[in-house]
Amino acid sequence: MNNIDITVINNYVQTVSHSSxxxxxxxxxxxxxxxxxxxxxxxxxxxxxxxxxxxxxxxxxxxxxxxxxxxxxxxxxxxxxxxxxxxxxxxxxxxxxxxxxxxxxxxxxxxxxxxxxxxxxxxxxxxxxxxxxxxxxxxxxxxxxxxxxxxxxxxxxxxxxxxxxxxxxxxxxxxxxxxxxFDFYNKDDETHIVLRIKTENEVDVSTFYEIQQLFILAELFCKENNIEDSAKDVSMKVQMESPGLLHFISKKKNILSTVGIIVLLINGGGLEFNNKDFQFKLKTDGIIKNVSEFLDRKTDREMRDKIKDSLDSLQINTPDDFQKAMIELYKTQNANRKAY
Structure with a gap:
């Protein structure tokens, strides 16, 4: 696999004008x-x-x-x-x-x-x-x-x-x-991904530790695929109230795209999309399959369950704008296959 598989997602990220x-x-x-x-x-x-x-x-x-x-x-x-x-x-x-x-x-x-x-x-x-x-x-x-x-x-x-x-x-x-x-967007030369905390309950500190595992996994995936992005390239703004948000920002776009895919896969509910007349299963091929196979190799059931429990506890869903970017990416890929 080459890193173009991840970088192509960046073509479908919402852009927010810096001059507004x-x-x-x-x-x-x-x-x-x-x-x-x-x-x-x-x-x-x-x-x-x-x-x-x-x-x-x-x-x-x-x-x-x-x-x-x-x-x-x-x-x-x-x-x-x-x-x-x-x-x-x-x-x-x-x-x-x-x-x-x-x-x-x-x-x-x-x-x-x-x-x-x-x-x-x-x-x-x-x-x-x-x-x-x-x-x-x-x-x-x-x-x-x-x-x-x-x-x-x-x-x-x-x-x-x-x-x-x-x-x-x-x-x-x-x-x-x-x-x-927006919860997945570019502004200036930075990419932003926002994980929205929707729970109104008190949150255990250990829950946030498991969220950190998302970036450890994303960094490992980047290293394995010769992508020079790391968790050190990511800054974070936190609104700790419940509800609140975890706002991650980086000039290295690929690691945040990888985090988005991992959240989507671990949440599970986003593996299949039915969007009007457009339907596909994200796990069947391409980027999603590559990251899914990586998770199967690098994580055990206990780690994935802990991350999933943390996402559920915080009521964090896959960012809507990330899902929209993936839909547009797969639409383009399917259109190209049909044209070919």
Whole structure:
């Protein structure tokens, strides 16, 4: 076997752009949350300040804030902080770009949706108000990547909700947002795999020791197949709460791909996929067979059972995005065989 068998998995890993900025766009206390999510947009108020006027002002960045503040103050003399409104409008109309990631919180920030910006700002002329419909004209279209509960975020990420601004730059929380929406992905020159701990029970320390065996086995597999990756190349971020996560990061992609396959094999439930009209058994050939045969040679029943018990105790499933990568890989391989 040569190492191309493992490296080919890396062609199917989700890539997260390193150039994306991260934003939170609030929904008036959740009032417009459903409209934003169901219709795929975010919006900002002050319809009486037209997008054309904002764009004209922004042609001179040196005076943009000053001039827009004057417009806000003239139109709304009751607003105590016109500069704050001006900065929010500039941020929405000028700084948020296609490809950026936006967190949209619902009522009391309990539910949230993670979105990707897919358009420039525009004005929607056909506004329908009432019944939770957003009346704001200045809008940006987004794709909804994931809707979930705030409770899945680690404690440090909860701090981003402290800002009460309608629009906040939350790029410092990017790592937490990425690992909330993906569990196997590339960013910059690093690969990430996230094992999600779903149990709400207390966890014995020895359980985490058995998880370490995954990396010992992956390192042995790499060494046996002349792949220069080792467990020393992997760093880890741990959210120890239950539920929580084990977030592994490495510039050496092959060892994390191997860990993913080992988790899939030891979990057992991922050996066979039925995906609409596409069906296959992962253990029949190729990469999965190579790793499976390696495990049969290098591990005994007791070790595999201990690792399996730890995965079960922590309620760690095979990462969804890893399974998707394997499905796409096998689809391509099957298509190539048919073409041949």
């Amino acid at each position: 900025s991260y934003w939170m766009v609030r929904t008036m206390g959740g009032e417009y949350y459903n409209d934003f999510v169901e219709n795929g947009f975010i919006a900002v108020g002050h319809n009486d300040i037209l997008l054309k006027d904002i764009n004209d002002i922004l042609t001179n960045e040196n005076t943009a804030m000053k001039n827009l503040r004057k417009i806000v103050a003239n139109l709304h003399p009751d607003i105590n902080r016109p500069g704050h409104v001006a900065s929010q409008l500039i941020r929405f109309c000028h700084e948020i770009k296609p490809g950026d990631i936006v967190v949209v919180p619902g009522y009391s920030s309990f539910n949230l949706s993670i979105c990707r910006v897919k358009s420039a700002v525009y004005e929607e002329p056909n506004i329908v108000e009432g019944n939770g419909r957003c009346p704001f004209m200045k809008r940006i279209d987004v794709d909804i990547l994931k809707s979930t509960s705030r409770t899945v975020l680690p404690p440090k990420a909860q701090l981003m909700f402290n800002s009460r601004h309608p629009i906040s730059d939350i790029s410092e929380y990017a790592a937490y947002i990425d690992s909330t929406q």
